[in-house]
Every structure is written in structure tokens, then in C-alpha cells.
Amino acid sequence: MPELPEVETTVRGLRRVLDGRRLTRVDLHRDDLRRAFPDGLVQRLVGATITGLSRRAKYGLIATDRDDTLIFHLGMSGRMRLDPEVLEKHDHVVFHTDDGHVVAFNDARRFGSLDLVPTAALGEYPALAALGPEPLGVDLTAHLKAAFKDRIAPVKALLLDQRVVAGLGNIYVCEALNCARIHPAREGGKISAARIAALADAIPRVLDDAIAAGGSTLRDFAQVDGTLGYFQKSFRVYGREGEPCPRDGHPIKRIVQSGRSSFFCSWCQR
């Protein structure tokens, strides 16, 4: 479930304990997640010093002084556990730092991934190269207008497409569409300029709010996990079928689009 805000929160939490630290040990408890781990993963990491942590879309990027970048994706159920008292089931990879901290990458459903690529080749990493723009800190209006033009796919599907906007998932797409009063099934090419502008405004607002909610509850990095932000944050429409729309009180409906639930208000979202 981690979307952009949860990954951002995770990266911020990791930065506090990993940035500038040397990895003294890396334990693999299996040899793959969604994909096989890269060859030489452990050897390339052990002894390396972490020089920086960042995020692109839903990917966390951990750079080392060996000019490698560790790319992690939390998938559906992935989370980073700091200094676990005991290792649990699904703690698939465990990192140890030179100052005694332990970070366990736990992922029950194993939709996550771990890759290690030369930092210089990061731009050619296929999953990163295909990504659309980051939604924070920029005005998406013109980009969305161009991306939606002549598209007959539902706006919900377009926003979930990481090539259109990077980092959105099911939850925050539902939230942003409610804010912008757009029906999730609306054809991309048939959204008015005004609604696109509202959407471009809503997307970063919804994400920033979620990051703030996650960050504010992040007293101890031990709490950092993919679900934390969701549980702390109350959504406008997501998961609230039958409850009142926060804007006008009409009951929230749920439809299934390409196998995913969409929550929306049929009164104000058109």
C-alpha cells in the first residue's frame, strides 16, 4: 500500500540512521522478492558508506561511496523496521550499520523489490526511466492537459499510470479526484480545463498533507512502516463507502475499475 507519502516518510526515517554510516553486515534471508536480488548484492554493500538517501516516485534510493545506488520498492506490504527487538517472519533483508543500528526490510506479500545499480546508470534503470514527473513542487496543470488530451481511458487509470504522474496509488488518486470533483470513470480527454487545474492543485495538496500526517507521528523511527501513515490519516473518501462526502454529505459510492476499488461521491464528482 505504500504510495509516495509513505515512501517519502520511510526515506526520511531511514536518512536519520543510515546517512553517512558504513554498512558492516547485510543478511539475506531469501534470494528474491518480486525479482531475484542482484548478483553480488551483499559484497557490494558491505563496507560501503551511505552517502545519501532520496526518493523517486515510490522508489527509495540509497547511494553509496562505491558509486552504487540501492533501489528499494515497498510494493504492497513492504516496510523498514528499525532496530527490531527480534527478527520476524518476512524480515527478508537485514542491514547493520557501523554504529550498531539494524534496519530490516519486511515484506509479507513480497511485491517489493531490491536492486543495486551503478549510480551513473540510474537514468537507464527501466523502471525509473519510464516515470512521469514528480507531483510535488511543480505546477502539473500543463502536463496533465497534455497527458489527458484525446485519451479515452478513465482518469483513474491515467493517474495510476506512473508514466503520467509518478508516485500516485489507488488511495491518493481517489482523494485527489474527490478534491477536484472529478468522477473516477470520466474519460481523460473530456475533463474541462478548470477541473484539470483543480486536479493539478489537489494532487500535491493531498500528498503533502499525507506526508505531514506521517511525519508528525514519526516520533521514533521504529514506528516507520508502510501502514503507519494510512492509519494515522483519515481519508475523505477512500474506504468510506456509504459514509457522507466531506463536501456535501452525500453517501460515498464504490465502483471497481480494472480490478481496483474507486471511492467517490456521485453528487459532486462528475
Place this chain on the structure above:
DNA sequence: ATGCACTCCTGAACGC
């Protein structure tokens, strides 16, 4: 190029 169904996986929630 575009749209969409299907697949991976486990655990929580639900129904009988």
C-alpha cells in the same frame, strides 16, 4: 499506441 485483464503473494476480514 492504447486500453485492459491477468498475475504475483500473504494475511485480515468475513460468512457459513
Place this chain on the structure above:
DNA sequence: TGCGTTCAGGAGTGCA
């Protein structure tokens, strides 16, 4: 109580 079923979803694949 316990079993079985359903659902959750990111991203990649494959097909029309």
C-alpha cells in the same frame, strides 16, 4: 471454533 472464500493492491506482462 474452524474452515473456506474474498479482498487488498504496484507493476509487469501479454493480448486485442
